[in-house]
Amino acid sequence: MKVLLLKDPKESENGQDPYIKELGLHGLEATLIPVLAFEFISLQTFFDKLFHPEQYHGLIFTSPRAVEAVRLCLEDNCKKEVWENSLREKWNTKPVYVVGKATAGLVAEIGLRPQGENCGNAEKLAEYMCSRESPNSLPLLFPCGALRRETLPTILRGKGIALEGLTVYQTTQHPKLQESLRNYFSQEGVPVSVTFFSPSGVKYCLKQILKLSGDLISQIKFAAIGPTTAEAIAAEGISVSCTASSPTPQDLTTGLRRSLQL
Template sequence: MHVLLLKEPRDGDSGPDPYIKELASHGHKATLIPVLSFKFVSLNTLTDKLFQPEKHGGLIFTSPRAVEAVKMCLEAEERREEWNSSVKDKWNTKSIYVVGKATAALVRSLGLNPLGEDTGTAEVLSRVIIEREDTNIPPFFFPCGSIKREVLPTALRDNGVPLETLTVYQTAEHPDLEKNLKNYFTEQGIPASVAFFSPSGVKFCLEVVRRLSGEQLTQIKFAAIGPTTQDAMTAEGLCVSCAAQKPTAEHLAAAIAKALQ
């Protein structure tokens, strides 16, 4: 059956997207349509912060995009050398927290040692940080996107863990989103399942999907990558058929395959 994945392709990943591969192993043909486009901002400020580890209690990354912004700050030869020779080791004496395996892998590629990759959500990660960390430390540094949810900052502040945030990328609707969706529905017809990967994906795509599906909307099995996305779908009055137990390709593919049986 046809499954529509409303998500970005994995960055710099050669070979097929893991979600497409996992769904194929269940006998389903998945297509990926990118929903978001990203613009990096405040990179000079970010560079300054990265090279002053002594002013922070540690680092927090909740998205691969935030780590990409860091990589951009290290592109200059002399910056990279300074980072590799001393700066990254200073950060590694502190806690570096991440959500999810993709973010953790990118953090490792910077020479840093991530904690919390199995947490899966910002809620769970914030609990881990609160349990582990002291309140009388310099603030954690949290580079993030323009539409981050306030769950983690609020939880840390409520528990006295100091935090400093910096917006390093802005999220907008992908310029070709509507055109790509129309082409998909014209060529492939109504998909058996549609998977959402973020609340912003729901915000940008749902109206178009509703319009293109018409009366057949109720036949589609809608899937969510996790609880936050599921909440956003439910808030829009969508019937969610399944959600991944963990935000991985394996778990989502298994959930969709079961829903389509």
Template sequence: MKVLLLKDPKDRDSGPDPYIQELGLYGFEAALIPVLSFEFVSLQTFFEKLSHPDSYEGLIFTSPRAVEAAKLCLGENSKNEAWRNSLQEKWNTKSAYVVGKATASLVEEIGLAPQGEKCGNAEKLAGYICASMQKSFN
């Protein structure tokens, strides 16, 4: 039986798409159709904000795309050097909250220590962040 799978294709470097694999185990032949396109905007503004960690209490990464945006910001040589030489260390004195394990893994790749990965959704993460902030102020 054939099915249409309407989603972003998985990155080729990370192996076969898990949906296609799982559907195949049940006898389905999935045709993957990418239905969305994505464009990052405000990367310069994002880097300007990342350049001033003292102005913020922490970071909240709501998706792997948010981390991808950070990686793009830091991809240029001069910006990457600034990140490695001082900004990463300053941000590591603050909290970097994430929704989910995939996002946590990507946050680790840019040298930050993620928190809240087991929350699983925005509502639970918000509660986790509020509880963490209350502890730090008491």
């Protein structure tokens, strides 16, 4: 049974994307098509803020791209040396909140200690943070994308927890997306399921998938990696057959098997 995953490939220890590996273990032949490209911006401003941890209560990372922005800031050897010699440990005296295990793993790779990794979305992370934080005068530094949702900032500010957002990347459509979709449907046919991994993926892909599927659209089970993406699919009038309980290969596989009655 063929399933289509609209996401970037990520290598695991054996070189295979963990979603492809997990789905394959349960008889699902998964194909990945990258949907998004990212342009990083305001990196010097971001590093200037990272350079002054005393001005912040902690950090929030809700996507792997926000962590990648830190890596890009540290490509300069002098900045990397400052980070490794002093800044990293100063930040580690403060909370570093994350959404999801993938983001937590990247945060650990840059030497920070993540908290909240079992929170699968921004709303759950906000609830977790509110259970641990009290109103404070210093803001949490929140590097984010240009299309961020206001769920987390709204909840935190409602509890008197200060937040300072900084846009460090913006999202664009992958330059080969439309071609990749056409090639997939012409070579592989209509899949039994399509999983969206972001609202942007819904925006950039759904109309073409509906067109390419034609009369066979009713056989596709549409799935979402989380509630925000599920809302974006539903807003287009499409029924969501499966929403992963958390953004992991195991939970997505469980949800897909249930929706496909495997």
